[in-house]
Amino acid sequence: MSRPFVTEAVMVAIYGQLLAPPAPVEYIVPYTTILELYEFQSSADPMMDNPIDDQHVKTKINELISYFEEPLNKKKIERALAVPWAKSPAILFGDHACITIVNAMDTAQYGEYFDPIETELILTSQRLGIPILTDQVELIARIIESESPVQVFDIDDFDFAMDDEPLDQV
Numbered sequence: 001m002s003r004p005f006v007t008e009a010v011m012v013a014i015y016g017q018l019l020a021p022p023a024p025v026e027y028i029v030p031y032t033t034i035l036e037l038y039e040f041q042s043s044a045d046p047m048m049d050n051p052i053d054d055q056h057v058k059t060k061i062n063e064l065i066s067y068f069e070e071p072l073n074k075k076k077i078e079r080a081l082a083v084p085w086a087k088s089p090a091i092l093f094g095d096h097a098c099i100t101i102v103n104a105m106d107t108a109q110y111g112e113y114f115d116p117i118e119t120e121l122i123l124t125s126q127r128l129g130i131p132i133l134t135d136q137v138e139l140i141a142r143i144i145e146s147e148s149p150v151q152v153f154d155i156d157d158f159d160f161a162m163d164d165e166p167l168d169q170v
Contacts, residue, residue, distance in 0.1 A: 004026045005026070005130060005161070006029075006124045006125045006130055007027050007029060007134065008033040008117065009037050014057050015135070018133075025096060026099075027099045028124060029100070030104035037061050037065050041058070077101050080101045080102065080103045087101070113146055122148055125150040126150055132153070134155065135155040
């Protein structure tokens, strides 16, 4: 059985260790975060402070976009887009990692406190009862402050998160 996490597509691109986990893992990725990859790809703004790191991350984003655009993977993603909250068949990455795309719908439940993508992450986490995995310390703090009924892990704690037992839905 794989350990599921809700995360953004860019996290998978930036943190290569996510695609080489120590045990089976499934990343549930809202479709809007895949669209965000295209924005990062075309942006002239640096994503990282170090130019070498920035180029590496942009290369990984391009590779992930290319992988999602392969005919079989593109077809899987398109299947999820037909119905709100539908999930794609798993897109495999090696022996232990897969990504499932979800057609999350932002209902603005958290609209003033969180941006639309953050809202989709939270709503997906709530709906599926699985934790969020992120590197955004500010997002983690706002989730805690807002008392959102979701579990969240920092990517630096990925190994711990893989070992942690999921909490029951509040």
